Amino acid sequence: MKRIALAFALAIVVLFTSISAFADHPVSISIYDAGNATNLISIKKPETAISATSKKIYGISGISSQGVTVAIYKYSSLSGEYVLMKNKDGTNAITTIGASGLYIKQVTLNEGENKFLIRAESPNGSYQIVKFEISLLTQETADSLRTFDFSSVFSGWLN
Numbered sequence: 001m002k003r004i005a006l007a008f009a010l011a012i013v014v015l016f017t018s019i020s021a022f023a024d025h026p027v028s029i030s031i032y033d034a035g036n037a038t039n040l041i042s043i044k045k046p047e048t049a050i051s052a053t054s055k056k057i058y059g060i061s062g063i064s065s066q067g068v069t070v071a072i073y074k075y076s077s078l079s080g081e082y083v084l085m086k087n088k089d090g091t092n093a094i095t096t097i098g099a100s101g102l103y104i105k106q107v108t109l110n111e112g113e114n115k116f117l118i119r120a121e122s123p124n125g126s127y128q129i130v131k132f133e134i135s136l137l138t139q140e141t142a143d144s145l146r147t148f149d150f151s152s153v154f155s156g157w158l159n
Helices: 002-022 139-147 152-158
Strands: 028-030 041-045 050-053 055-062 069-078 082-084 094-096 102-108 112-121 129-135
Touching: 028 069, 041 112, 041 129, 055 069, 055 112, 069 102, 082 112
Parallel strands: 050 129
Antiparallel strands: 028 082, 041 055, 055 102, 069 082, 069 094, 069 112, 112 129
């Protein structure tokens, strides 16, 4: 019986130890924070620091190492800082990278400019900051861009 109680107590300690790893990510981050590492995560989508889409739901993806925790933040014009996002269930949007090394997170975009920050933290406490912007275009703007004839604008230059 003592062994079962000891095993249960040990399981509780391990459970709370792993939860406290998530607590290392702050609730908000200054626009001036640049991190102290550069090799913890490689963002694959979006492919550039500034991008645009007509899709309201956007998949952010990256590659990292097992054990790295990744948190996603969205810029708040009210506070002037990046604020930790929440999952649909209300928990903080923090993920621990598994053996595959893949990071994937879907976000809902607001019309116009959406500024995001990814904070990847290694088990030793070093962390990397990656900032990017995704603009959600109106359907009208997206349709205009698809049907725009760029050759007519540059026809004089090409002759």
